[in-house]
Amino acid sequence: MESKIEFSTIILAAGKGTRMKSDRPKVLHSICGNPLIKYPLLAAKQAGASNAVIVIGHGSEEVRLALKDEDVTFAVQKEQLGTGHAVMVCEEAIKVRNQPVLILCGDAPLITSETISDLVQRHTLEKNSVTVLTADFDEPFGYGRIVKDGDELVRIVEEKDATPEEKKLKEVNSGVYCVDATYLFDSLANVGRDNAQGEYYLTDIIKCGKDAGVKVGWSKVSDHDEIMGINSRQELAEAGHIMRLRILDELMTSGVTVVDPQSTYVDNGVKVGKDSILDPQVRLEGHTVVGEKVILETGNIIINSKVGDGTHLKPYCVITESELAEETIIGPFAHLRPGSTVKAKGKVGNFCEMKKSVLGAGSKVNHLSYIGDSEVGQGVNIGAGTVTCNYDGYNKYKTIIEDGVFIGSGTNLVAPVTVGSGAVIGAGSTITRNVPSDSLSLSRPEQKVLKDWAKKRREEREKK
Ligand code: UD1
Numbered sequence: 001m002e003s004k005i006e007f008s009t010i011i012l013a014a015g016k017g018t019r020m021k022s023d024r025p026k027v028l029h030s031i032c033g034n035p036l037i038k039y040p041l042l043a044a045k046q047a048g049a050s051n052a053v054i055v056i057g058h059g060s061e062e063v064r065l066a067l068k069d070e071d072v073t074f075a076v077q078k079e080q081l082g083t084g085h086a087v088m089v090c091e092e093a094i095k096v097r098n099q100p101v102l103i104l105c106g107d108a109p110l111i112t113s114e115t116i117s118d119l120v121q122r123h124t125l126e127k128n129s130v131t132v133l134t135a136d137f138d139e140p141f142g143y144g145r146i147v148k149d150g151d152e153l154v155r156i157v158e159e160k161d162a163t164p165e166e167k168k169l170k171e172v173n174s175g176v177y178c179v180d181a182t183y184l185f186d187s188l189a190n191v192g193r194d195n196a197q198g199e200y201y202l203t204d205i206i207k208c209g210k211d212a213g214v215k216v217g218w219s220k221v222s223d224h225d226e227i228m229g230i231n232s233r234q235e236l237a238e239a240g241h242i243m244r245l246r247i248l249d250e251l252m253t254s255g256v257t258v259v260d261p262q263s264t265y266v267d268n269g270v271k272v273g274k275d276s277i278l279d280p281q282v283r284l285e286g287h288t289v290v291g292e293k294v295i296l297e298t299g300n301i302i303i304n305s306k307v308g309d310g311t312h313l314k315p316y317c318v319i320t321e322s323e324l325a326e327e328t329i330i331g332p333f334a335h336l337r338p339g340s341t342v343k344a345k346g347k348v349g350n351f352c353e354m355k356k357s358v359l360g361a362g363s364k365v366n367h368l369s370y371i372g373d374s375e376v377g378q379g380v381n382i383g384a385g386t387v388t389c390n391y392d393g394y395n396k397y398k399t400i401i402e403d404g405v406f407i408g409s410g411t412n413l414v415a416p417v418t419v420g421s422g423a424v425i426g427a428g429s430t431i432t433r434n435v436p437s438d439s440l441s442l443s444r445p446e447q448k449v450l451k452d453w454a455k456k457r458r459e460e461r462e463k464k
C-alpha cells in the first residue's frame with residue numbers, strides 16, 4: 001500500500017469579483033446551498049490536506065464569519081497585488097516546509113478530490129518542485145496559456161501578456177498547483193510585477209523554476225468543467241447546474257430514484273436513503289436527512305429537516321427544521337414550521353400548519369387545522385378546522401392533548417389548556433378550561449329549532 005502523502009493547502013479568496021456586480025465577496029455566492037469557497041476546501045480536505053490557509057482581503061470579515069466552523073487559518077492580503085502576492089502572505093501560516101502545498105482558487109468550486117489526489121501523487125512520484133494542473137479549452141480566452149517545448153512546460157503566459165501566436169494555444173492554466181513549500185516561497189521572492197497588469201503573478205514561479213533548473217511538471221485534467229472559475233452570475237448559474245447534476249448522479253448511483261434530474265434540487269450535504277423516490281420539483285435544502293423508502297411527491301420543499309424511513313410526502317408541502325419519524329403521511333399542502341415533530345405513523349393532512357409542536361405516534365390532524373406550541377399524545381384524532389389559540393397578542397401558551405383524545409371539528413383550544421387522556425370534545429367547542437380525562441366537553445349554545453320557519457319565509461316571498 002502506498003503511504004499517505006502529507007500536504008497543506010492554500011485557497012486564494014481575496015479578490016473582489018468585480019463582474020459579479022455584488023456587495024458580497026465573490027467566494028460567498030452560493031451554489032447548491034454552500035458558498036463557493038466551501039467546495040475547494042472540502043475537496044482538498046477529502047483528498048487529505050492536513051491544514052488549510054485561506055487568503056482573504058475583500059470582504060474579509062464576511063468570509064471569516066462564513067467559515068467560522070471550519071478548521072482553517074486565515075492570511076490577510078490587504079492590497080490585491082496579484083496571485084503571487086496572495087500566496088506570499090501565507091508564508092507565516094505555512095509552517096511545515098518539507099511537504100507540498102496545494103494551491104486552489106476560492107472561486108473554482110468544481111474541482112474534485114480525485115483530481116487533487118492525482119495531482120499531488122504525480123507531483124510526488126515525479127519528484128517535481130512544482131506541478132501545474134492544466135486543461136484543454138476550445139475557447140481559452142481569459143486563461144493563462146501553457147507554453148511548452150515538446151512535452152516540457154516552459155512558462156505560463158497571461159491573456160493580457162500573450163502574443164497573437166500564444167493566444168492560439170488551447171491548453172490553459174487551471175490555477176491549481178502543487179508546489180514544494182520551500183521552493184514556493186523562495187521562488188516567489190524573485191517574482192516581479194513587470195507585466196501588463198502590474199501584478200505579482202504566481203504563474204511566474206514556473207519560469208523561475210526552469211531558470212533555476214528544478215523539475216517542473218504538469219497534469220492535464222480530462223473534464224475541464226472541474227477548473228471552471230466563476231466570474232459572473234451567468235457562470236455561477238452554470239456551475240450550479242453542473243454541481244446539482246453531480247449531486248443527483250451520486251444519489252442515483254446510491255439507489256435513489258430521481259424522476260427528473262433537470263427539475264430536482266438537492267443541496268450539497270443532504271442525505272437520501274436508498275429506494276426513496278424524488279418526483280419533479282422536489283427541493284431538499286441544508287442539513288436535511290431523508291431516510292429509506294421515502295416518497296417525495298412533486299413540489300415538496302424540505303429545509304434542515306429529518307424524514308424517517310417509509311414516510312410519504314404528498315405534493316406541495318413545506319417542511320422547515322422539523323422531524324418526521326417512520327411511516328408518517330404528510331400533505332398534500334401541509335406546512336410544518338420550525339420545531340415540529342411527527343411521531344411514527346402520524347398523519348398531517350391538507351392545509352394543516354404545525355409549529356413547535358409534537359404530534360404523537362399514530363395521531364391524525366388531517367384537514368385545515370393549526371397546531372402551535374402543542375404536545376399531542378398518541379392515537380389522537382383532531383377534527384377538521386381545529387385551532388390551538390396559542391397567542392394572546394403578547395405571549396405564547398401551550399396546549400397539551402393527551403393520548404387517545406378525540407377532538408371534534410371546528411374546535412378552538414384556548415391555551416394554556418390541557419385535554420386529559422381519552423376525553424372527547426364536541427364539534428364547534430371553544431375550550432378555555434382544562435378537560436378531565438375520559439370526559440365529554442361541549443361549549444356551544446344549545447341549538448334552537450324554529451319549526452317551519454324556512455317554509456313560511458318561502459311562502460311569504462312568493463306572495464310578493
Ligand atoms: C489566474 C491565473 C491564470 C489562470 C486562471 C485560472 C495568474 C497570474 N493567472 O488568472 O493563469 O488561467 O487564474 O482561473 O495567476 N486573488 C487573490 N489576490 C489577488 C489576486 C487574486 O486572492 O491579489 C485570488 C482571486 O480571489 C481568485 C484567484 O486568486 O480566487 C484567481 O485570481 P484571478 O484574478 O481571478 O486570476 P485570473 O486572472 O483568472
Ligand code: CA
Pocket residue numbers: 229231
Ligand atoms: Ca479567475
